[in-house]
Every structure is written in structure tokens, then in C-alpha cells.
Amino acid sequence: MVSELSSLSHDSGAVPARAELRRTLLARRPAGDRRAAHDAALTQSLAGLLATLDDCCIGFYWPIRGEFDMVAEVVRWLRASPHANPNAAPQARSSSTRRAALPVIHTRAAPLDFHLWTPETPMRSGQYNIPEPQGTAAVIPDILLIPCVGVDRQRYRMGYGGGYYDRTLAALFPRPQAIGIAYADTVIESIAPEAHDIALDRVVTENGIW
Ligand SMILES: Nc1nc2c(c(=O)[nH]1)N(C=O)[C@@H](CNc1ccc(C(=O)N[C@@H](CCC(=O)O)C(=O)O)cc1)CN2
Numbered sequence: 001m002v003s004e005l006s007s008l009s010h011d012s013g014a015v016p017a018r019a020e021l022r023r024t025l026l027a028r029r030p031a032g033d034r035r036a037a038h039d040a041a042l043t044q045s046l047a048g049l050l051a052t053l054d055d056c057c058i059g060f061y062w063p064i065r066g067e068f069d070m071v072a073e074v075v076r077w078l079r080a081s082p083h084a085n086p087n088a089a090p091q092a093r094s095s096s097t098r099r100a101a102l103p104v105i106h107t108r109a110a111p112l113d114f115h116l117w118t119p120e121t122p123m124r125s126g127q128y129n130i131p132e133p134q135g136t137a138a139v140i141p142d143i144l145l146i147p148c149v150g151v152d153r154q155r156y157r158m159g160y161g162g163g164y165y166d167r168t169l170a171a172l173f174p175r176p177q178a179i180g181i182a183y184a185d186t187v188i189e190s191i192a193p194e195a196h197d198i199a200l201d202r203v204v205t206e207n208g209i210w
């Protein structure tokens, strides 16, 4: 897979336009009968990562357009907190040191805001019809789990083209650790990063974490 796509962007000498590369990568998201096995493997990798995290706030995403769905795994992580008392009321449980947040778009072409989320949080439909938490506090996550349309060997990421995560990583202080979530079939040699592209710190695929 990698060699096939890298020949698109390198060997021919012609770098395809971003929009074309985006379409190619979106078509590489595992689908149909193959999908469940890829999701199971990616869930395993993600669980390995989450097991190393405690005492932090994770910014994740509500899946759209065939993205990998990590909601259940994040709920498992929240509930497995060594600090959480399973007999406590939900409000008390949410004061544990494991917290999760979801992006909220208040203004298009601005950085993302993140608002706390638990399974009890009411949701509303936000920009691009993406569900977002309603009425919870804004936070700066310690770690961002970032959906990728594709990612390259230097850990540069391609998304849907809104530039939201690059703007967010450039704006947030302290800067969260940026961890990309990608299907292995969407890893390519180079996405031909532009000046504003910020490399991810780590990437999680079905094959592990790098
Ligand atoms: N699940 C999920 N939530 C997320 C993101 C994501 O990638 N996945 N985002 C990650 O950034 C932000 C939303 N980013 C988006 C960026 C562009 C488009 C979009 O529809 N773009 C148009 C083309 C550009 C335009 O006209 O604005 C399109 O694809 O038709 C949608 C969401 C925040 N929430």
C-alpha cells in the first residue's frame, strides 16, 4: 500500500493536489467485510496507549464519515480510573483525574475549543453536523487523539481540509501531545506538508504505536 501511494507522490515526480490525495486516502479507509478486523486491531492499539495514561484530560473526537469510533474505548478508560469509585454518583465519578473532552467549533476557521464530556453529557449538533457536548466546561486537554484522513512517515497529518487541528495545536498553551489515529492503509510516504502543518507526536494504527 505504502509503495503504491508513494509512487503517486514521489516516483512520478508529480505531487497530486491535496484534494485529490484526500479523496484517494478516504477511499482507503477499510470498509465492508474488512472493516471489523481493522477496527478490532486499532482498538487493541488504542487500548495499549490508553493503559499508559492516567491523571490527564484526553481530547478525542465524535466519529463522522467512516472514521474509527473510539467512544466506547474512551468510556472504558474513564470508568477504569483507579480513582473512580464505582458506587459514587455520576457527578462525583466525573471528578476523577481521568477526563475526556470533545471539540466544539464556535467559529469556523478558528482553533477548536474542547469541552468536557462523559456518557451522561447532553449533545447537540454543531458545525458540519458534528455532535458536540452542550453546557460543559471548556478545558485544554493534555493529549489530543486526532482523526486522520492520512498520515505520512514523518508524522504529518491530512484531515478534511479545514485546518482545525493545525490551528488548534498552534494556539493552545500548553500544547497538548498530538496523537494521530489512522488506519494503516492510509499511511503514505509523504503528504507533502505545507508550512502550517505540525507533525504529530505519535501515531496509532492497527499495527501499533509509532
Ligand atoms: N470526528 C471529527 N470531528 C472533528 C474533526 C474531524 O476531523 N473529525 N475535525 C477536524 O478538523 C474538526 C472538524 N473539521 C472539519 C473540517 C472540514 C469539514 C468539511 O466538511 N470540509 C468541506 C471542505 C472544506 C469547507 O468547505 O469548509 C468538505 O469536506 O466538504 C468538516 C469538518 C472538528 N471535529
Ligand SMILES: Nc1ncnc2c1ncn2[C@@H]1O[C@H](COP(=O)(O)OP(=O)(O)OP(=O)(O)O)[C@@H](O)[C@H]1O
Residues within 6 Å of the ligand: 018, 157, 158, 159, 160, 161, 162, 163, 164, 165, 166, 167, 170, 196, 197
Ligand atoms: N496555524 C494556522 N493558522 C492559520 N491558518 C491555518 C493554520 N493551519 C492551517 N491553516 C489553514 O487551514 C487550511 C487547511 O489546512 P490543511 O489542508 O492542512 O487541513 P487539514 O489538516 O487537512 O484539516 P483538519 O485539521 O480540519 O482536519 C490551510 O490552507 C490554511 O489556510
